[in-house]
Amino acid sequence: MKTLPLFALPFVLLGCSVFTGAETPRDTYAIVASKAVMDDPAWKAATVDALLAKYPGAKVAVWEGDPTDVRAQLTAWQPSFTAFVVKPEQAGVRFTINISNLCRTLDEDPYTDTFWGVVTGYDADAARALAEAAPIAIERALDCSGCDLTAFGRAWRYTEDHRGTMNVWERGVTEAIRDVPCDTDNTQGVLERLQKDRIQFLSTSGHATQHDWQMGYCGPNMAMVHKEGRLIARDTKKQDHPAGNTEPKVYFANGNCLIGDIDKTDCMALSWMRDGGVRQFMGYTVTTWFGAQGWGTLGLFVDTAGLCTANEAFHFTNAGIVRQLEETGIADLRDYRIEKPQHLNLPKTIGMGLWAEKRIQAGEKPEAVQKALRQITGNLHDRDTVCFYGDPALNARIADGRWRVLPPTFTPEGTLGTLTLTLQARPGVRDGTVWLRLPGSWNYGTVEADPALGMCDLRLDNMLRFPNAKPKAGETYTVRLSRAERKGA
Secondary structure (H helix, E strand, O other): OOOOOOOOOOOEOOOOOOOOOOOOOOEOEEEEEEHHHHOOHHHHHHHHHHHHHHOOOOEEEEEOOOHHHHHHHHHHHOOOEEEEEOOHHHOOHHHHHHHHHHOOOOOOOOOOOOEEEEEOOOOHHHHHHHHOOOOEEEOEEEEEOOOOHHHOOEEEEEOOOOOOEEEEEEOOOOOOOEEEEOOOOOHHHHHHHHHOOOOOEEEEOOEEEOOEEEOOOOOOOOEEEEEOOEEEEEOOOOOEEEOOOOOOEEEEEOOOOOOOOOOOOOOHHHHHHHHOOEEEEEEEOOOOOOOHHHHHHHHHHHHOOOOOOHHHHHHHHHHHHHHHHHHOOOHHHOOOOOOOOOOOOOOOOHHHHHHHHHHHHOOOOHHHHHHHHHHHHHHHHHHOOEEEEOOOOOOEEEOOOOEEEOOOEEEEEOOEEEEEEEEEEOOOOOOEEEEEEOOOOEEOOOEEEOHHHOOOOEEOOOEEEEEEEOOOOOOEEEEEEOOOEEOOO
16 A cells, blocks of 8 residues: 655645644635536536535535636635536536636736636546545556656556557666567557556547547557447457456546547547546647647656646646746736637737737847747647646645655744645655645745755745755755735635
């Protein structure tokens, strides 16, 4: 039995703005449900009631016309986590764009103000599996996109650009990642990983739509399809094999187009959740060409293994994207929305044109300006088009990782206090960016951190970023927020 990291376990108690002693600060939880869910007894019991049983004290808001109807309530509550509960016909690309924007507008800054996730399902029973999901200590992984296998206890890789060889890693058994010959048709290999090895994390790239995933670019290979909410692995001879499996897992479709879009009930995303044990799923609801959100989430989650949950990695990555957009100084980027998703989305604003013209007039080379514009366009595209499905407070992270994060503490000092975050560097830890989620939303004064973490370059009310950390395995590091005061109801 692996021990889960303690930080980000769902200590949920709303209205907790004052702490005594060195009490562990509690996270808060909001459930935003559609009226269609609330009016259906089976769906309400499977989702809203299940989440309330899981998180006593959570608050519930209901919308009928649009999820933005509950903005005032979320603004007052400032919840740590928000679960958006909908039926499948209410989910999809438009819903994703709406809630992404909603959750960045609960205060004056443009960053995500609550860590959100969408709870839905092929049917009420499938949705219940997401609502009732237990913590996942990830040890076994199948990578089909190219992440670092050594972050996991055991891991396998089938690459999208090469057939006939797989990569295998097992901590304490193999000294390095091994190349192992395999069939050029990876159908049986993938099925074995899913059904025999019971992998708990899956990452994919390659061609995809709302209704299939095609492995690889270098020749004929397997495809994953679905029928009536069940997964089917289709080999190169067009033979179908049941691909269902029950091991709870996290799935990052970080390099796939469209697979995160629920365009109808019988689709890939909902089939993975119903038949594939997926309890959290990240995927693009539109075509992907830039990849900042998808690949960024995968890289952060794996490279800083154990530091953040899957949902935290998603939202930290999104905050980094927003920061890059803010640094351009282009004011109208905040209000941009993709109104008509199409095959190739290339977001443009009047401000972007004026920004480019000004730089060219200042003597910058047109090629450099064009490259910078592509970066802005890509970040703007990715900011709101990737959906995260599942309970956002679920503690799903890599077990025995490179970091361990301890419960935060709060020491009162008059009407304010000091919030202290503590993390431990473990074997394999690397230099790079460290993100930390705060237990809720806070006003605070200074941020003091151990020198090895470097300077904090992004201090928000619910997260911090240290971009130049240089940790050493075996060391413990602290971050202290002075004059701290909890926000929200």
